[in-house]
Amino acid sequence: MTNQALQSMGRNKRGRPIHGWLVVDKDSGMTSAQAVSHTRRLLGARKAGHAGTLDPLATGVLPIALGEATKTVPYVMDGAKTYQFTVCFGESRNTDDLDGAVLETSDIRPDDKMILEALPQFTGVLSQVPPLYSAIKINGQRSYKRARDGAVELPPPRSVEIRRFELLGRPNSDSAIFEVDCGKGTYIRSLARDLGKFLGTVAYVSKLRRIRCGPFCQKDAISLATLSKSVLCAPPQEVLLSIATALDDIPALAVTETQTGYLRHGRAVRVRSGGAIFVDANQLGAIQEGDVLFAMSGENPVALARLEGEEIRPMRVLNL
Secondary structure: OOOOOOOOOOOOOOOEOOOEEEEEEEOOOOOHHHHHHHHHHHHOEOOEEEOOOOOOOOEEEEEEEEHHHHHHHHHHHOOOEEEEEEEEEOEEEOOOEOOOOEEEEOOOOOOHHHHHHHHHHHOEEEEEOOOOOOOOEEOOEEHHHHHHOOOOOOOOOEEEEEEEEEEEEEEEOOEEEEEEEEOOOOOHHHHHHHHHHHOOOOEEEEEEEEEEEOOEEHHHOEOHHHHHHHHHHOOHHHHOEOHHHHHOOOOEEEOOHHHHHHHHOOOOEEOEEOOEEOOOHHHHOOOOOOOEEEEEEOOEEEEEEEEEOOEEEEEEEOOO
């Protein structure tokens, strides 16, 4: 797991060994790290980390991994995400959102036809420059820290994927509401900024809400206020989703008690040897060399593993 993915992980090792996923409906004004810290304290959990940072301005789905679920964080971060957001035309801001200082103004306001004709230009695989105020590192330092010290150098462009970009409505001529399905690493603030430029004006994000992150949706989300009340009358596990929830797109492999022991101790499991078959061939199906598997013993997750030749080798063992 990368340091960036677990930057919000609790450093305090005291607490209960709670394992699973909690989908928090993050409030505006709170950082993702603060949401993780607050959740960990409410549940009394020993370890926690989030999957996919939300800006302080943003609200919505923030999946929080607890205990051994933190080992599955990369699989959520790599998943598709859906955002609803409001773009305001006529101003640019140094953060590309409502929290920033105004840099430039424009009298141009695009109409619906102009916007709809522009959206196809922002779907597919794009080269996108992250915002100046972002966590991207430039020469080893976070871009937002450099910006606070007066630097104006933008992070280098990178490829992102926009799978759907839809206009939902126009509250007034100054703003528009959109919904986007996108891949890992997409900055909605950059998307709004670049859309404004394409339309001959300037723009920023005034509202941003994530409604899906990988397999987690807003229908599963709970506010921290509701969580604080829930834990008073029910065990913490009652509000958690299973570790396996994060691995819906990864094929599960049923393993025997003996094979479970091998994997838990970091040893490979033979698929077959000579004429003997040790793993049901029907389970492997269309799995190819190098594919990742999720080993299960009954209902209990055992390990993330990889098919290598005639062996299934453990990558991350889940100590449950």
